[in-house]
Amino acid sequence: MERSRFLLSITLLLVHHSSICTVGATQTNITAxxxxLLALKSHITSDPHNILVNWSTTTSVCNWVGITCGARHLRVASLNLSYMSFTGTIPPHLGNLSFLVALSFKNNSFHGSLPHELSYLCHLKLISFRFNNFMGSIPSWFGSFPKLQSFDLYGNQFSGTIPSTIFNLSTLQYINLSANKLSGAIPREIGNLTMLRRIALNSNNFNEIPNEISNLDHVEELYVQYNALKGPVPVVVFNMSSLTTLNLYGNNLSGGLPDNICQHLPSLQILNFGRNHFDGPLPSKLWQCRKLLFLNLEENNFSGSIPKNIGNLTMMKEISLSINNLTGN
Structure with a gap:
């Protein structure tokens, strides 16, 4: 399923690609x-399935495994080496792929540092280094892609804070920095990314959600589970009317929840606040989340009774209220 979604997104990205970017590229034909790509091949130290056997000068580059060329200019527009069990490093030569729109190395064992020369790829719309072994700080030059729509570093060893340059990516729609070692507050500048639709920051050590997140009028999915968030949930989160998923499971959040938590969340389908330190009564107007499918408030300190009108949520598929201090029938 994930491969199918990726191929569809690649197709949509390639349809709109046309102009040339000359920064960092000294050659202007397929030889560059x-x-x-041959430099990349030489930096791959393990190819257990012998996938790159056809990466040879005897075969057209556009027919190499993992390569898609643009139909009009016949230059490499997509480099997709996902799920190929490669081990190796990324050479600076990749910065010469001046027509590249999509770069995906998902689910491999690439390691080392990411070369600054990748910042020359100013037509990139999709970057995914998901599930590799990159570490250190997230390079600040990731903010150099004026057309970037999808940015995915899920499942690496990046540490420190999110570089401020990331918040210059005005076209960004999807950001996934989950399962790294990032820490500190989620920067207030995230409110600049007004095109965002999905934010995934789970399994890090973030400790605060900024009020500026309410500037993001198009966000449908917000995942910040398994972090170090503390204190009450910022009230502005409950005003993000485009949300369909709000997942803050497994943090140190505390305080009560607004009685009218659903008043400005008409599209909410998944609400997951389990395994925190919330207390007080359950919100009495949960029935206003008319599209709710999944409700998880388990492992908190809620008290009182379960509101009867929760029965009005006729689309609900799963409710978990276990390990609280609820009473009554």
């Missing part, structure tokens, strides 16, 4: 692309 071939040289860059």
């Amino acid at each position: 692309d071939q040289s860059a």
